[in-house]
Amino acid sequence: MIKFFRKIRQKLLSESKFSKYLLYAVGEIVLVVIGILIALQINNQNIYKHERSIERTYLKALKAEYEINLTKLNETIDLNYRIIASSNKLIEVFQQNVLDTISEKTVMKYFFNTFSDEVNYKPSKGVHTEIISSGNLKLIQNEILKRKFSTFESSLDEIRHQENEINISRLEIMEHFRNQGNLKRYLSSMGWEFNWESIFEKRNNKELFTSLRFFNGLFFFQNTSVGANYFCYEPIKRDMEETIKLIESELNK
Numbered sequence: 001m002i003k004f005f006r007k008i009r010q011k012l013l014s015e016s017k018f019s020k021y022l023l024y025a026v027g028e029i030v031l032v033v034i035g036i037l038i039a040l041q042i043n044n045q046n047i048y049k050h051e052r053s054i055e056r057t058y059l060k061a062l063k064a065e066y067e068i069n070l071t072k073l074n075e076t077i078d079l080n081y082r083i084i085a086s087s088n089k090l091i092e093v094f095q096q097n098v099l100d101t102i103s104e105k106t107v108m109k110y111f112f113n114t115f116s117d118e119v120n121y122k123p124s125k126g127v128h129t130e131i132i133s134s135g136n137l138k139l140i141q142n143e144i145l146k147r148k149f150s151t152f153e154s155s156l157d158e159i160r161h162q163e164n165e166i167n168i169s170r171l172e173i174m175e176h177f178r179n180q181g182n183l184k185r186y187l188s189s190m191g192w193e194f195n196w197e198s199i200f201e202k203r204n205n206k207e208l209f210t211s212l213r214f215f216n217g218l219f220f221f222q223n224t225s226v227g228a229n230y231f232c233y234e235p236i237k238r239d240m241e242e243t244i245k246l247i248e249s250e251l252n253k
Contacts, residue, residue: 055139056251061127062149063247069123070240076121077233080225086113087222093209094218104206108189111177111205114221115170119228121159128152142250148243155239159232166228169221176214181205 089110093099128149131137140146177183182203184194189205208214 051139054136055141058127058131058136058139059247059250062131063244063251065124065127066240066244066247070237070244072123073121073233073237073240076119077229077237079117080119080229080233083114083117083119084222084225084229086110087218087225090114091215091218091222093206094215099206099209102206104185104204105189107206107209108186111186112190115174118170119166119225120163121233123156142246145243145246145250148239148246155232155236159228159236162224162228162232166221166224169217169224173214173217173221176211176217177208180211180214181208 090107093102093107093110131140131149132153137146137149140149177186182200182205184198184200185203185205188194
């Protein structure tokens with residue numbers, strides 16, 4: 001093909017047909033430009049297809065990760081609601097005429113149900129972290145999804161802050177129990193058996209409920225736990241459910 005065009009150029013020059021040669025040269029340049037543009041278009045299409053393939057792979061992985069994290073979140077919310085219910089029962093013990101009518105065993109059961117488990121949401125973030133750190137978030141075409149992925153970590157920061165407040169309060173209550181409560185009587189009420197007696201045998205754990213500090217600690221713990229569900233867990237749950245639906249919509253296109 002190159003030899004063909006060269007022969008035409010040489011023929012036109014030898015015949016001194018400069019105007020025709022100039023017109024031919026312009027036409028040849030146009031053909032070259034068109035060829036380059038076609039090659040660029042094909043290359044861009046290949047790049048686009050490759051990026052869409054990567055995007056689809058990411059979306060599938062993110063959907064799986066978000067579904068796992070949503071299951072973990074629901075478990076965390078359920079646990080926190082159970083803890084709140086038990087803490088409510090403990091706070092009710094401070095009401096007038098309740099402390100004298102309830103057994104120490106029942107009170108310690110409420111105490112165990114409230115403080116035996118620590119609420120701590122730990123989502124999987126492998127895919128999410130990889131797509132953010134690698135800069136491949138730009139491959140996600142859906143702007144709403146892109147925004148949700150970029151703000152996910154800040155939502156987790158809010159959860160960690162709230163959980164830290166809850167844990168500080170929880171540890172303060174446990175410390176108060178260690179200082180003022182009777183661990184042996186507590187364990188006995190939980191079914192432990194001891195064949196010896198201590199000099200504090202008669203110290204009833206219900207005496208904790210005559211302490212204002214203990215009451216304030218419980219009340220703060222309960223309110224921060226309620227706040228975790230209302231301001232942290234439930235909002236991010238709704239956001240994750242919406243994110244999963246958006247991913248499904250993108251994958252079905």
